[in-house]
Amino acid sequence: MALLEARNVIKTYRKNDEAITVLDNINFSANEGDFIFIVGPRGQGKTTLINVLSGLDKPDSGLIIFENETLTDKDEEYLAKIRREKMGLIFQDVHLIPSFTAVENVESPLYPSEFSEKEIREKSLQLLEKLGLKYRVEHFPEELSDGERRAVAIARALINEPKIVFADEPTAGLDEEWEKKVIDLLRTYNSEKKATIIFITAKNTLVKKYSRSGDKIFEMKNGKLVSRSS
Ligand SMILES: Nc1ncnc2c1ncn2[C@@H]1O[C@H](COP(=O)(O)OP(=O)(O)O)[C@@H](O)[C@H]1O
Ligand SMILES: [Mg+2]
Structure with a gap:
């Protein structure tokens, strides 16, 4: 059974008199535990696709179905709740809260919560330690490297143990060492939690280097999603 499905999804942007169909009848499904790469050059609609799949944006037509429930007809409040409880989003622009330390940024999605501050702190510290950020937890975003x-943004996306993670070019601009760390981290999360990862990238070389048999690979081109065998 599919965890997430897109059926006949169409999204067109209009600017002045020009219309660009960014998502041109997309049909897509992701199962529990899938590691999915979506690769395509800039401007091909990758971010738009993630926004539509996660309910941040609505398609013009078509359906998004998550855990057998249609998201496309739900209101913002409900969608925000689904995202908070079940989805992890790693944005192309990192968007950390500048006045919060690394650990406070990681904790931010958990409040308000039935857990105590102490429990939340422990959980966040554990995750940051896993990421090799043990000595950076009290640093503010401007005191951290790219x-x-x-890594902090990824920890923040994983803190609520989402069933699905949308990672929008999470390694863009990183050196090879950090690129590998980020991918390893998402791999580990994928295998430990049987979570679904949707990994967006503009770099074909990254997919060649890091994809494994069993992964699903799609190419995004002219508004279409084309399956490519790994
Ligand atoms: N809010 C918007 N209004 C108009 N055009 C947009 C908007 N968002 C994105 N676009 C256009 O849609 C296309 C796809 O954008 P995007 O989804 O960001 O692609 P990618 O993530 O692959 O770089 C681009 O041509 C972009 O200019
Ligand atoms: Mg993008």
Whole structure:
């Protein structure tokens, strides 16, 4: 059974008199535990696709179905709740809260919560330690390197143990060492929790280097999603 499905999804942007169909009848499904790469050059609609799949944006037509429930007809409040409880989003722009330390940024999605502050702190510290950020937990975003900031954003996306993670070019601009760390981290999360990972990238070389048999690979081109065998 599919965890997430897109059926005949169409999204067109209009600017002045020009219309660009960014998502041109997309049909897609992701199962529990899938590691999915979506690769395509800039401007091909990858971010738009993630926004539509996660309910941040609505398609013009078509359906998004998550855990057998249609999301496309739900209101913002409900969708925000689903995202908070079940989805992890790693944005292309990292968006950390500048006045929060690394650990406070990681904890931010958990409040308000039935867990105590102490429990939340422990959980966040454990995750940051796993990421090799043990000595950075009290640093503010401006005191971190690009790779470290990404890692914090990833920890923040994983803290609520989402069933599905949308990672929008999470390694863009990182050196090879951090690129590998980020991918390893998502791999580990994928195998430990049987979570689904949707990994967006503009780099074909990254897919060649890091994909494994069993992964699903799609190419995004002219508004279409084309399956490619790994
Ligand atoms: N809010 C918007 N209004 C108009 N055009 C947009 C908007 N968002 C994205 N686009 C256009 O849609 C296309 C796909 O954008 P995007 O989804 O960001 O692609 P990618 O993530 O693959 O770089 C681009 O041509 C972009 O200019
Ligand atoms: Mg993008």
